[in-house]
Amino acid sequence: MASSRKSQPSPKLGKRIAVALSGGLDSVVLLDTVCKAQSKNKSSAVYVFHIHHGLQKQADDWLIFCEKLAKKYQVHFDFRLLHLAGEEQGNVEARARAERYEALADLCTEYGIEDLLLAHHQNDQAETTLLQLLRGAGVAGLAGMPASRELNAQGGKIILWRPLLGQSRKELEAYAKEHKLKWIEDPSNQDSQYRRNAIRKTIIPALEKIQPEAIANLARSAGLLGEAQGLLDRLAIQDGKHILLTNGIGHQPLLELAQKDLPAANNVLRYWLRVNGLTMPSQERLAAWWRDLQLVKAGAQLEWAHDESMIRLWRGVLQVEEVKAGEWVFKTIPSASKAPGFASQWIKDAQKNGLVTLKERSGSEKIQIKANTPRKTLKNLFQEGDVPPWQRQAPLLYINGDLIAVAGVGLSYPHLVHTGPRVRPEWQQKA
Numbered sequence: 001m002a003s004s005r006k007s008q009p010s011p012k013l014g015k016r017i018a019v020a021l022s023g024g025l026d027s028v029v030l031l032d033t034v035c036k037a038q039s040k041n042k043s044s045a046v047y048v049f050h051i052h053h054g055l056q057k058q059a060d061d062w063l064i065f066c067e068k069l070a071k072k073y074q075v076h077f078d079f080r081l082l083h084l085a086g087e088e089q090g091n092v093e094a095r096a097r098a099e100r101y102e103a104l105a106d107l108c109t110e111y112g113i114e115d116l117l118l119a120h121h122q123n124d125q126a127e128t129t130l131l132q133l134l135r136g137a138g139v140a141g142l143a144g145m146p147a148s149r150e151l152n153a154q155g156g157k158i159i160l161w162r163p164l165l166g167q168s169r170k171e172l173e174a175y176a177k178e179h180k181l182k183w184i185e186d187p188s189n190q191d192s193q194y195r196r197n198a199i200r201k202t203i204i205p206a207l208e209k210i211q212p213e214a215i216a217n218l219a220r221s222a223g224l225l226g227e228a229q230g231l232l233d234r235l236a237i238q239d240g241k242h243i244l245l246t247n248g249i250g251h252q253p254l255l256e257l258a259q260k261d262l263p264a265a266n267n268v269l270r271y272w273l274r275v276n277g278l279t280m281p282s283q284e285r286l287a288a289w290w291r292d293l294q295l296v297k298a299g300a301q302l303e304w305a306h307d308e309s310m311i312r313l314w315r316g317v318l319q320v321e322e323v324k325a326g327e328w329v330f331k332t333i334p335s336a337s338k339a340p341g342f343a344s345q346w347i348k349d350a351q352k353n354g355l356v357t358l359k360e361r362s363g364s365e366k367i368q369i370k371a372n373t374p375r376k377t378l379k380n381l382f383q384e385g386d387v388p389p390w391q392r393q394a395p396l397l398y399i400n401g402d403l404i405a406v407a408g409v410g411l412s413y414p415h416l417v418h419t420g421p422r423v424r425p426e427w428q429q430k431a
């Protein structure tokens with residue numbers, strides 16, 4: 001196999017690394033190269049992770065194939081099962097990808113792995129850039145996939161690496177042939193109803209007839225645009241010095257920048273959306289947002305649905321809220337009250353007797369949340385805690401008829417301290 005681009009970063013050896021194995025040519029080649037490097041080096045332990053999407057009937061066979069391959073190389077293996085069947089066809093690809101990344105991150109967290117290797121290669125990069133071009137994307141989209149990036153994970157930092165980005169599919173095929181590797185073909189790769197597959201099967205071969213280096217050149221453009229995006233990000237941070245706040249984006253300073261320099265303000269807004277994990281809005285949507293931001297009166301509220309989140313303007317700050325139906329977060333409880341075991345038993349007992357209830361706010365509820373303070377109305381506590389109005393709708397948690405917890409505010413102090421319930425951290429998270 002041709003050597004990868006010298007400038008490409010690589011994960012540190014000497015610790016656990018994970019290979020995401022789909023069973024296709026690319027990841028089979030990646031696993032082979034990683035295991036061969038590891039057998040010489042012996043300094044890092046290889047873990048193989050497979051994600052079963054539950055979408056195609058052959059998926060069980062892929063799982064078995066991947067498990068056997070890991071066994072052959074004598075490396076650790078684990079998998080996750082996703083439940084995507086029933087998703088709308090148009091959504092399914094994006095959904096599968098998002099959930100796959102999440103599941104891979106979970107597996108890495110579970111095994112204490114910081115480096116996750118994926119087998120995207122040069123053709124994938126060229127296809128991504130073409131797809132983005134067809135969508136009318138800007139610099140960030142056209143830059144395609146970075147050789148490495150941090151993956152959002154709850155358990156800590158995970159770096160996702162794409163060590164094969166400098167290799168073409170032809171090179172990977174030649175490597176697989178030379179080393180007599182076996183892999184499985186995903187039938188959806190042959191299916192031209194997916195736009196990416198149409199690009200792969202029709203557009204790229206046509207481009208290669210006109211320009212034999214088309215794939216490498218498209219991937220090179222993506223790399224150059226990646227560099228340009230890095231500079232745009234630095235500009236966004238500079239321009240956003242007084243706009244990008246810890247809890248969102250300042251409305252007035254953003255408008256002031258937009259009046260002076262709209263492209264610079266768009267750049268700050270796009271940067272903010274991206275760091276919040278949101279996709280870029282279409283030109284029409286962006287134009288509508290600017291209209292809203294200009295027309296809204298000082299102190300008024302605004303809300304836009306975007307991706308699966310809500311973007312809200314409240315008290316002069318644009319904030320992102322992920323919409324997760326039925327999930328409310330209670331505020332941190334005093335650390336002194338963390339006595340595991342006791343609380344969970346207390347809650348289990350209450351649940352068994354059917355005494356845990358969720359009720360809607362009626363308006364007159366009061367709760368004491370701190371030592372040596374009086375009981376206060378929820379209205380006061382919401383105001384004091386700057387709890388945005390949309391978070392004030394959370395149901396109230398009662399145990400044995402007593403108000404115990406209010407999302408955004410906290411837990412009933414006397415109940416925590418005197419009557420026993422010492423609440424475990426996980427209980428704070430979801431109700």
Ligand SMILES: Nc1ncnc2c1ncn2[C@@H]1O[C@H](COP(=O)(O)OP(=O)(O)OP(=O)(O)O)[C@@H](O)[C@H]1O
Nearest residue numbers: 020021022026027049050051052097118119120124
């Ligand atoms: N089911 C899976 N289980 C584990 N890893 C997978 C799986 N599917 C894909 N991968 C990993 O992701 C890499 C890229 O695969 P693929 O091109 O299908 O994914 P993608 O993330 O959807 O990319 P694209 O944006 O190109 O569609 C694979 O080479 C492999 O490393």
